[in-house]
Amino acid sequence: MTAIAFAGARLDRADAIRNDPERLASLMDWRARLLRLEGLDPQIGPDGGLVWGTLADAGAGSDLVFLGLLGGKGCFAEVPPQLAGGIAPYNPALWRALASMEQEDLAIYGAARSLVDWHARHRFCARCGSTTKLTKGGWQRTCDSCKAEHFPRVDPVTIMLVEHEGNVLLGRQPRFPPRRFSALAGFVEPGESIEEAVAREIFEEAGVVIRDVTYVASQPWPFPSQLMIGCHSHADDGAITIDEHELEEARWFTRAEVAEAMTGTEDGAFIAPPPHAVAHYLLKWWLEQ
Amino acid sequence: MTAIAFAGARLDRADAIRNDPERLASLMDWRARLLRLEGLDPQIGPDGGLVWGTLADAGAGSDLVFLGLLGGKGCFAEVPPQLAGGIAPYNPALWRALASMEQEDLAIYGAARSLVDWHARHRFCARCGSTTKLTKGGWQRTCDSCKAEHFPRVDPVTIMLVEHEGNVLLGRQPRFPPRRFSALAGFVEPGESIEEAVAREIFEEAGVVIRDVTYVASQPWPFPSQLMIGCHSHADDGAITIDEHELEEARWFTRAEVAEAMTGTEDGAFIAPPPHAVAHYLLKWWLEQ
Structure with missing residues (x-):
């Protein structure tokens, strides 16, 4: 890999x-x-x-x-x-x-x-509104007034392949370049495990119920500070109902379609996510399974 | 489980x-x-x-x-x-x-x-210091002045078992109740994958070099809003050098010692982490491997 x-x-x-x-x-x-x-x-x-x-x-x-x-x-x-x-x-x-x-x-x-x-x-204190100063070599900010300590944020995001009858679910957001499809993704919320966030996001965005979530790989993503948590899961029912606020389209792609798109061609069934994205890594991993 | x-x-x-x-x-x-x-x-x-x-x-x-x-x-x-x-x-x-x-x-x-x-x-805007209002049913705060959007925080933390010659590494922080040992843990930082955070934390806290990190389970932890990411890894060298700012002690425990502590007894080699902690789940998982 x-x-x-x-x-x-x-x-x-x-x-x-x-x-x-x-x-x-x-x-x-x-x-x-x-x-x-x-x-x-x-x-x-x-x-x-x-x-x-x-x-x-x-x-x-x-x-x-x-x-x-x-x-x-x-x-x-x-x-x-x-x-x-x-x-x-x-x-x-x-x-x-x-x-x-x-x-x-x-x-x-x-x-x-x-x-x-x-x-x-984050130049101001979220607790009291005063100014803050960079401390601990930049791994903290400290409030000048209430002394609250603030730490750099890392936001966990689940990103997941869903498999059904040997095909994989990918979607496209309106902001994507034309014909690009990628893995569905969403922020982990307070009170959720990774596995629960995966299931909720896929159901919210595509109306698909999944089971058997497994972890595949993780990636720090600096736009601005996500921790991408790449997972795989299975769906028993392939019916898709997309959330039109989130996605423009979602489809099941065959292994052959994914393999072709991952060669980098723009003439296949879709255009694959770019090499830097963890979605690219997940698709490569999936093809090698 | x-x-x-x-x-x-x-x-x-x-x-x-x-x-x-x-x-x-x-x-x-x-x-x-x-x-x-x-x-x-x-x-x-x-x-x-x-x-x-x-x-x-x-x-x-x-x-x-x-x-x-x-x-x-x-x-x-x-x-x-x-x-x-x-x-x-x-x-x-x-x-x-x-x-x-x-x-x-x-x-x-x-x-x-x-x-x-x-x-x-988070009643104030970290960007400009103004007051903010709860919006989107409490899943956002919005600045009254600069309109910046702020989202509830979830802080990913790695927590990990390290295995060496069939034994497992556990440590105790000074704030723990007497004789309690638990899995080492630490926040994932900007620019790190989960696997890198695991390796860095174990090296920082215990001086142990690890390999082959695998994901085991995750848990939302509401004190105040961690996402605990439970992992397992292996060490080839068992020598321990603790960071005394973080830990009071770290030791390798045998499978029999862990099994005894996990019965809930206070008379074993150590007192196990409490049932609600993901460390407890990780040790239970480990015993079942």
């Missing part, structure tokens, strides 16, 4: 250093590396990889997030005082840049993007 | 109603049921189950969260204007109450607790 995009960073997160202001400060010298971003997008070097500068490249008034250690050097990312833009996973220039990147760079970039974005959108 | 505590609500979450103010309003009549809470703790009836009232029981100035439908009736929980207390999973009176509850009641209570607690701690 291919590796999962956005996982596999070789960075040592060095958790102990986050909690040790002296060690953290001692890392923030001329040897430290600063990941160069344009807003939330990566700067790309001539080799197609990430670009690293020094802390001197950080703008006035920026905060620094400690990403971890790479070859013993502290690696940081910058949270500028103003951050324009936001979630734009379908920015074609960004995706061309990501497509050229090595697995390890992609993983470092993903973690940095999620963290920088979280800081930019 | 026994059921997993806090999962298994028979409530229909009726997602479509949250997004339909008219349908939601039409449910909020004299037939609607209000889950009776004391702050975040449940009121317990003479039968040991949850107590339901009507919306007339809600206090002045309270907000209502739509939990879902039960027998066609709207079920709600109350977010009072002031909510004292907070996270107290080791409140003995609460745990005695939970121990008496049926699976389905426990699951409804867990979801309600997570939601009410989230609203009480």
Whole structure:
């Protein structure tokens, strides 16, 4: 199997250093590396990889997030005082840049993007409305007034293949490029197990009742900070009733149709999800079963 | 296998109603049921189950969260204007109450607790500091000023058994009751897969390198809103170096020691995690392998 995009960073997160202001400060010298971003997008070097500068490249008034250690050097990312833009996973220039990147760079970039974005959108205390400050090397924000501690968000999302008579259920959202189909997905809600979230989402979106949920793989997805939890399940009844607020269409595809689409052709029954998506990984896994 | 505590609500979450103010309003009549809470703790009836009232029981100035439908009736929980207390999973009176509850009641209570607690701690906009309002039946808060949308938090946590030469690694945190040992656990961070979070946590907390992570089971844990992701893994080297900030002790236990502790005895090699914890489920699963 291919590796999962956005996982596999070789960075040592060095958790102990986050909690040790002296060690953290001692890392923030001329040897430290600063990941160069344009807003939330990566700067790309001539080799197609990430670009690293020094802390001197950080703008006035920026905060620094400690990403971890790479070859013993502290690696940081910058949270500028103003951050324009936001979630734009379908920015074609960004995706061309990501497509050229090595697995390890992609993983470092993903973690940095999620963290920088979280800081930019969480400058105030949700409990009391006061300003907050970046603390613990960027793995926390602390309220200036009520001292509440806030932590970077990771939102678990289930994404699932459903199988019925050897075919697989895929759907398309209105925002997808033409003819693209992908696995159904949805956020895990408070009070649900992964298995319950899978069953609820498939029933809500496609009216299909499923059984025998199994876990396949997981992926961090930095738009803005999902944990994609890839699962497989079975349906006894293939009748589909879509939720038209969520999906434009949902269909059962044969193994041959999936195999053809996964070659990358645009002439098959549908266009497969892109290689970086965990849905792509799930379909590849399914074909190999 | 026994059921997993806090999962298994028979409530229909009726997602479509949250997004339909008219349908939601039409449910909020004299037939609607209000889950009776004391702050975040449940009121317990003479039968040991949850107590339901009507919306007339809600206090002045309270907000209502739509939990879902039960027998066609709207079920709600109350977010009072002031909510004292907070996270107290080791409140003995609460745990005695939970121990008496049926699976389905426990699951409804867990979801309600997570939601009410989230609203009480997120009255302000993290983006701009303004006040926010409960919207979409309590499945969102919307900023009065910048209109940012905020969603209830679910924090994924990995919790894992590590196996080495047929023994299992368990640790104890200083806050545990005497002689209790449990599975190691830690939050999934931005930029990590589940498997990477498992490996990082075990290495950070116990200095043990693991391989072959497999998923076992998941559990919603409402103190305040974790998604516990239970895994299993293997270690080739049994040497342990604990992180003394996190753990007081970590040890390998034999299958016989685990089997004895899981009978509930306090005279074995250690005291097992309580039945509601997913760690208990993982150990039971392990013994049955």
